[in-house]
Amino acid sequence: MFENNRLCRLLNIKYPLFQGGMAWIAGGRLAAAVSNAGGLGIIGAGGAEASWLEEQIKLVKEKTDRPFGVNLMLALPNIEELIDVVVREKVPAVTTGAGNPGIYMEKFKEAGIKVIPVVASVALAKRLVRLGADAVIAEGMESGGHIGEMSTMCLVPMICDAVDVPVIAAGGVADGRGFMAAFALGAEGVQIGTRFICSEECEVHPAYQEKVLKARDRATVICGTVTNHPVRAIHNKFTRHYLQCEFSGMKKEELEELGRGKYPAAALNGDVEYGTILAGEIAGLINEIKPAGKIVEDIINHALRIKAMWGEL
Numbered sequence: 001m002f003e004n005n006r007l008c009r010l011l012n013i014k015y016p017l018f019q020g021g022m023a024w025i026a027g028g029r030l031a032a033a034v035s036n037a038g039g040l041g042i043i044g045a046g047g048a049e050a051s052w053l054e055e056q057i058k059l060v061k062e063k064t065d066r067p068f069g070v071n072l073m074l075a076l077p078n079i080e081e082l083i084d085v086v087v088r089e090k091v092p093a094v095t096t097g098a099g100n101p102g103i104y105m106e107k108f109k110e111a112g113i114k115v116i117p118v119v120a121s122v123a124l125a126k127r128l129v130r131l132g133a134d135a136v137i138a139e140g141m142e143s144g145g146h147i148g149e150m151s152t153m154c155l156v157p158m159i160c161d162a163v164d165v166p167v168i169a170a171g172g173v174a175d176g177r178g179f180m181a182a183f184a185l186g187a188e189g190v191q192i193g194t195r196f197i198c199s200e201e202c203e204v205h206p207a208y209q210e211k212v213l214k215a216r217d218r219a220t221v222i223c224g225t226v227t228n229h230p231v232r233a234i235h236n237k238f239t240r241h242y243l244q245c246e247f248s249g250m251k252k253e254e255l256e257e258l259g260r261g262k263y264p265a266a267a268l269n270g271d272v273e274y275g276t277i278l279a280g281e282i283a284g285l286i287n288e289i290k291p292a293g294k295i296v297e298d299i300i301n302h303a304l305r306i307k308a309m310w311g312e313l
Contacts, residue, residue, distance in 0.1 A: 001307065007166040007189040010134060011067050011093055011114060014038030015300055017179070018137070018168055019292070020193025021071020021095055022145075022278075023047050024267050025204040028059030030292055033201045035066040037296035042069040042095060047264065050081040057089045067092040069116075074099025087111045095137060095191075098146070102131040116168070120148025125159045125167075136163060137191050140171030144194050144280040147171075147222065147232050153185070160186030174282040176302020180310075192299070194280040199292040205270035208277060211236075215283035223276075224259065227252050231259075234277040238262060 002008050007016040017039035019030065023046025031041030041064075043056045053070065060068050070091050072082055075098040083104055086094060093114040094101075101108070101117055108115050114134040119125040125136045138159040140152025148155075152171040160167045169182035170191035182190045197204055197212050211234050223242050224230045233239055242258060250258075259276065266275025290298070 001304065005188055007135060007168065010166065011040055013040050013067055015296065016166075016168070016189030017296060017299065018042060018069070018095070018170075018189065018191035019196050020170070020191050021045070021069065022193050022197070022202075023071075023073070024264050025197070025202055026071070027203045028056035028063070030196060030199060030201040030203070031056070031068050032060045032063035033199070033292035034196070034296060035060070035068045036064045037293035038066075038300070039296050040067060040069055040093065041292075042071050044071050045082050046071065046073040046076065048082070050078060050085050053082055054085050054089065057085070057091060061089075069093035069095055071095045071097070072101075073097055074101060074104075083107065086113065093134075100131075101128070101133070105132045118170070119159065120150065120155070122155075122158050122162045125163050129163045129165055133165060135166040135168060135189075137168040137170050138187070139191070140169075141222075141230075141232070142172035142281045143170055144220070144232050144283075145278045147230050152182075156182065156185040156187050171280060172282050174285050174299075176299050176304075176306055178282070179299055179303040180306045194282050195286055195295060195299075196292060197279065198286050198289045199295055200289060201292045204267050205272075207270035207272045208267055209289060211272050211277050212279050212283050212286055213288070215279065215286070217281075217284040219283060220279060220281050224255070226250075227255050231276070231278065232280060234279050234283065236275075236277060237273045238276060 015038040019034040021042035021044040023044045026044035031043045034041035095116045097118040116135045117128045118137040138156045140155050141147040156169045166188040168189040169187035173190045174195040221235045262276035265271040
């Protein structure tokens, strides 16, 4: 099914399935497990020190000889150090967010690194392809964490029509149905984050995983519209308080301070009542913790069964 897939050829991967580079919790163990299963495992460098990133890259190289990637949040104050590590370690691919990778493109290209930005609009996708992006991740607002304004269903086909590089669909994918739906929309791959929160290799607190497992269809809410940095998270005491402050007219600066450090408080320390539990709407479909490799296998097998059914229609 994937022999002629442009994304698989571009990255030398078996399946066009990316694991989301989730900050703080997507480390080397998870990335290696996904890459070994045939996808593209991605280390999340958001909030990380350069020394930690170097350790995780070395860990991946010890555990797999398959391609992998690093997610870089370009607005980080230490982004230059992180990029130096990525270039020095010859990481096969980077996915980028929170900024324009254009100023670093030449450096990446000289190192042979494939550059795949996350985009939430057609205009941004077109601009970054002109600057040299090898592919783009079209991320809809169903995803967890920072979100844009458009849904995956609408965003993906619009971007597919606008650019000539492979498009990876993200936001609202957790099983073979979402995988095949993304291809029906014109995408050539998918990126999956929330499903891998509930993998055995994810470096996240068990209490956080339990919240994702218990999530139902309306479990997530959007906070941060006043600060122009909307975030999707599972509803808890903190989101209730934050939304009250937001609707009461609290100033942007005060709201930003209120939310500072709340995600690692939940993800690393297990404060799932007053921390921020970033997760996508698809959390309502997740009901068990599995090895990351088994998650990849199940999604691909599910997708192949659906493809076989389509052939009978």
